[in-house]
Amino acid sequence: MFHKEGRKIILAATLLVGIGIIVIDKFITINWVGKTLAIILLLFYIIILQFFRNPKRNTVVNNNHIIAPVDGKVVVIEEVYEKEYFKDQRLQVSIFMSPINVHVTRYPLSGKINYSKYHPGKYLVAWHPKASEENERTTIVVENEVSGEILYRQIAGALAKRIVNYAKPEMQVIQGTDAGFIKFGSRVDLFLPLTTKVIVNLNDTVKGGEQIIATL
Numbered sequence: 125m126f127h128k129e130g131r132k133i134i135l136a137a138t139l140l141v142g143i144g145i146i147v148i149d150k151f152i153t154i155n156w157v158g159k160t161l162a163i164i165l166l167l168f169y170i171i172i173l174q175f176f177r178n179p180k181r182n183t184v185v186n187n188n189h190i191i192a193p194v195d196g197k198v199v200v201i202e203e204v205y206e207k208e209y210f211k212d213q214r215l216q217v218s219i220f221m222s223p224i225n226v227h228v229t230r231y232p233l234s235g236k237i238n239y240s241k242y243h244p245g246k247y248l249v250a251w252h253p254k255a256s257e258e259n260e261r262t263t264i265v266v267e268n269e270v271s272g273e274i275l276y277r278q279i280a281g282a283l284a285k286r287i288v289n290y291a292k293p294e295m296q297v298i299q300g301t302d303a304g305f306i307k308f309g310s311r312v313d314l315f316l317p318l319t320t321k322v323i324v325n326l327n328d329t330v331k332g333g334e335q336i337i338a339t340l
Contacts, residue, residue, distance in 0.1 A: 127228055129288055129305040130176025137172045141165045178228050181333030183300025185234055187270035190320070190338040191300060192330040193232045194312045196221040198337075201326055206315045208263055209239055209275055214315040217322060217337060218256070219330060221310055229289075229304040230333040232276055232314060235268030237295040239275075242287070247280055256313050262289040262304075266297060271340050275315040278306055300333045314338075 126134060144165045152158035183191065200218035205211075221227060245260040260280040267273040278287050288305040291297065306312075314337075316322075322338045324330060330337060 125178050125180065126173070126176045127178040127305055129307070130172075134172060134176060137169055141169045175223065175227065177226060178302075179226060181230070181300060181331070183230075183333050185299045187234060187268050187299075188340050189299075189336045190232050190271070190274060190314065190316060190340070191230070192219060192332045192335045192337050193230050193276055193303065193314070194219050194221055194228070194306075194330075194332040195225040196311075196330065196332075198324050198326055198328045198330060199311070200313070201322055201324075203318065204315075206275065208241075209265055210273075210315065213318060214275070215318055215320050215322065216256075216313055216315055217324070218311055218313045221306070221312075226332065227306050227310070228302060228332065229278055229306060229312060230300050231266060231291075231297045231303045232299065232337075233266055233268060233271055233274055234297060234299040235266045235271070237264065237291045237293055237297060238267050238273060239263065239265035240289065240291045240293055242289065245280075249281060256311075260287060262287055262291075264289065264291045264303070266291075272317060277313040277315075278304060279311045279313065280306065281310040 148158045196219040199220045204216045206214040242262050246258045262278045265275045286307045290304050320338045324337045
């Protein structure tokens with residue numbers, strides 16, 4: 125299953141590979157050169173397909189749990205000052221996605237969208253300390269009666285050139301459902317209450333839409 129954000133790119137890649145194979149077959153007379161070029165085209169096609177894959181995830185909805193919004197590696201767990209929305213101390217948990225990870229963003233909890241804002245910016249590498257504040261990004265705040273307000277931020281990386289965000293103010297959303305997509309490598313930051321118990325560790329690999337990363 126592939127994400128809808130990849131339909132045009134997958135179609136273009138299919139046409140490109142198809143035309144490329146025809147051209148190679150017709151004009152490349154040296155056998156090993158033709159085979160090498162064909163393999164390169166097929167590898168390119170496989171990379172595009174795997175990047176836009178959208179595997180089904182079985183979310184157990186629970187308002188006491190914060191689930192991983194994306195697949196990737198936990199690269200930050202620390203107390204920070206969140207200055208865009210809360211303007212107070214929060215517990216930050218950041219997950220880095222490499223180009224080979226699934227890039228679907230999923231809602232980390234159920235509730236109402238109180239805030240959703242896009243910020244243009246730079247394209248520093250996603251693990252850069254200033255990426256959360258200086259890169260292109262979207263900031264979303266979800267609230268429910270149990271967990272209160274939780275902020276998550278989609279951040280573009282050095283390769284990511286487009287962030288897709290489906291969250292709109294006043295929307296009611298369900299934990300684990302599709303919240304957006306970040307194209308070609310990036311990171312998601314969560315800002316949680318200081319009383320939150322984080323149950324993942326630095327460098328853990330997490331699975332978006334299923335894995336519990338914190339409890340309230």
